[in-house]
Structures are given as structure tokens and as C-alpha cells.
Amino acid sequence: MEAGGDPPADLLSLLAGPVVDAARGLLGAWLVRGDAASVRIGRIVETEAYDGSEDLASHARFGRTTRNGSMFGPPGHAYVYGVYGMHTCLNVVCGPPDRAAAVLVRAVEPVAGVAEMREARRSRGLATRRAERDAPDRAAARIATLPVARLASGPGNVGAAFSIVPVDDGHDLLDPAGPLRLVARPSAEPAPAVASGPRVGVTFAGAWAERPWRFWVVASTAVSSGRGR
């Protein structure tokens, strides 16, 4: 395999450490789907950390279940879950095995494969929403005119634009030959300025919801402003 950014070992050491550091450190890294014939690349610009079974906002808060098993696996692997009946979200497992820590990828900024991302968004909508099956032309028109920065903004949209499916769950994202993978931020790119705030959509978690464990790249227009816009 030829080089594509820093070797995985750099990312592995980041992901094997404290998950809040990993969530911050993943900003600027690339999410890659496909191969040279058809590749989608997105720069990660928004993340959230979920830290262990004591984190009441985490899917691991009730311990290990059939859904969240990947969270208890090795760092650098994917934890994929479905929610609200139609969305699929991607996490990067962090920390030591049995720690049940993960980083939710909330938004990426398209670097390559914009047309492929639009097509993936369109086909996912047709597969999951009756309204889009009933009016496919209208859905296609909406997606065709969507600004590039909105294609993978928000965790459900990342899942759709990168065709994240349950089969991806547990997959090693650091395998350079894998179909879905992470690449460390290119060393030529400067570390981005980062802001942080409370995690989104976890008000049920009480005080845990107030922890500033959401991180985003200040300069990016692809960040989902709290609720996806």
C-alpha cells in the first residue's frame, strides 16, 4: 500500500488515549470511503466524546448490550448505530478495550467525491423515507442543490453521504486496505482552531449533558450548528 498521510500508528496512539483528547485530535483527520476508482473523502470538522459506562449520555450507560458491543472493542474500530428508524451514525472507538469510549463523527467537510456523496444521500433517502419514495424528483432536486458544506453536516448526514451501514460496525478504520478508513491529518495542514461546547441531543443525561465534549473546527462552514444547520 502506498502512503496516504501519516502512518496509522499515530492515529492509533491518539485513539487509544483519553477519549476527550481523541475527539479534539480527530478534527482535521480524513474519513475515506472507497478506492481509487470511486473515493469519498471528508475532513472531520465536528465530533463528540462519549466516555465510559458512567457517562449517562452514552449508549454504554446500561452496560454492554447487543447494540453497543463494538464500544467495548479495540480503539480505531467503528461503532455504527441506527437511530430514529432512518439514520445511521458513525463512531470511532477509543481508549482501551472494555472502556466503552467512542467519538461520534458529527460532521465532515467534503474533500473529494462530492458527486458520490450526493448520490449516496439521494439513494439513502429513497431507501428510508416514504416521502422521498413518493416524490423522488423533489428529493433529488433538493439534494442536487444542497451546498457542498451541507452534504455531510450532522451525524445522520455523515452516515448517508458515506453510505455507513450496519455491516461497517466493528470494522477496523485504521486498516489502510479497508473500505472505510481514517487517515491522519496531512502534516502539511496546520492544526485547526477548535471550539467546544455541550453535546447535542442528550438532555436526558442531566449533568453529563453539560460537559463540553462537543468539538468543532471554528473556521468550517460544514459544522452542524447544534441541530444540523
Next chain:
DNA sequence: CTACCGATCCCCT
């Protein structure tokens, strides 16, 4: 701009 609402289904306490 903000606020609310329906969609849609797998997993679970």
C-alpha cells in the same frame, strides 16, 4: 431567525 412536529424502526432500561 427560532420552535415545533412527524417520520420510522431497532433495541431496550
Next chain:
DNA sequence: GGGGATCGGTAGA
């Protein structure tokens, strides 16, 4: 049976 780490449409200020 209940509810969710969401999204897009619509209504109203």
C-alpha cells in the same frame, strides 16, 4: 410498548 447521540418541512415572529 416506549423512546431515541436526527432530519427536513412548516409556521410564526
